[in-house]
Amino acid sequence: MSKYIHACILSATLLCSISCAGRPLFKYAHPHVSMVELPLRIRSHLPEVQIQIGPYKHWVMLDLGGGNGLTLHPSILKQTKPSYTGRKRAYRNMKGQTFSAREFTLSTLTLGGLSLRHFRGYEHLYAKNFAPPNKNGTLGHAFLRKFGVLIDYKKKRLRLYPPKQILWKKDAKGVVIPFSLDGYGVISRGSLAGEAVRFLWDTGATHSIIKPTSVRRRLATDSSKSSKQQHSHRWTPTSLKLAGQHIQPLSFQFFSFQLPPVDGYLGANIFARYRVWIDFHRRKILLQ
Structure with missing residues (x-):
């Protein structure tokens, strides 16, 4: 790590x-x-x-x-x-x-x-x-x-x-994801290989991160390929959804942490893949 x-x-x-x-x-x-x-x-x-x-x-x-x-x-x-x-x-x-x-x-x-x-x-x-x-x-x-x-x-x-400016049109291409905002930052709900998770969006993370305990059941039933990924401290889940919408598979590093109260971080590898629009006024993100 x-x-x-x-x-x-x-x-x-x-x-x-x-x-x-x-x-x-x-x-x-x-x-x-x-x-x-x-x-x-x-x-x-x-x-x-x-x-x-x-x-x-x-x-x-x-x-x-x-x-x-x-x-x-x-x-x-x-x-x-x-x-x-x-x-x-x-x-x-x-x-x-x-x-x-x-x-x-x-x-x-x-x-x-x-x-x-x-x-x-x-x-x-x-x-x-x-x-x-x-x-x-x-x-x-x-x-x-x-x-x-x-x-x-x-x-x-x-x-x-300007904070209230509309950043994209209703028919804009991409994936729109709602988020909540608290003292820790921008948080969205999603799922990894069927496991419900909460993510913090973080440009300050060099890679996306997931707690092993948050996906324990999925890891226990995964294939030998995923077991090898666990041993290397990285995991690419078979599916990733944010707010119920499919996102291209993303690699996560395993890391155990206590705070903030989320399951993982969406870090550098997702920001490198997409243009990320953040509408703080309407609490929505657009990935393009």
Whole structure:
């Protein structure tokens, strides 16, 4: 199992929702925001976007499974000199190590043609022996959910649309999948080889993941071919459905985790296969 997958599960489960009721994540520098397209850089199977803080530019991981709007490494914060709010957030990683991240506010942050003010975020902290691939920081679903989103690995682009804009026509080709949204992120129901499962959509996972216990009955009755896949820690189920609709077979890595309360992650291999439209306002995803 790649240490990157461990680190990405950490970002999805332990840097999840923070109660910020009544406090906006950011303010628009300009009141009327149209579509913004940003280049994506794919590194170690994970997408990165470039942010600008004053004269400084940094690539951070686009982490759909990460609950924070923005996290930044202390070295970047030392360089950019944000204002600290006095609030902190304590959390533990999967090894039981405890961290306390300070909340900060950036006066301005720019993503391509999108200029934002008073942007709140948290320190990006991790253990040296349990580090994510991108150590600069993350841009998570608390930010992405403010927009309509297109994630397109093939053309290496991220598009952000006004939140209530209709992203696709009723007769658009592809598969439409409903989802629920909570502090952990975007969650859809489906089935693997007939077993009912719940998935977290996560650009921060280097591969799709499934708990062995969630498909125990299916694995117990699978063929010798699947038994060999289990031994190699990978499994390609005979069928995959999302919201009752067939999806092309997808490879999953076996990994046991306690949080979030889902059965698996839809990671890099599904985002590499499809253009993924996310309509947060209507709680629907379109795979094209």
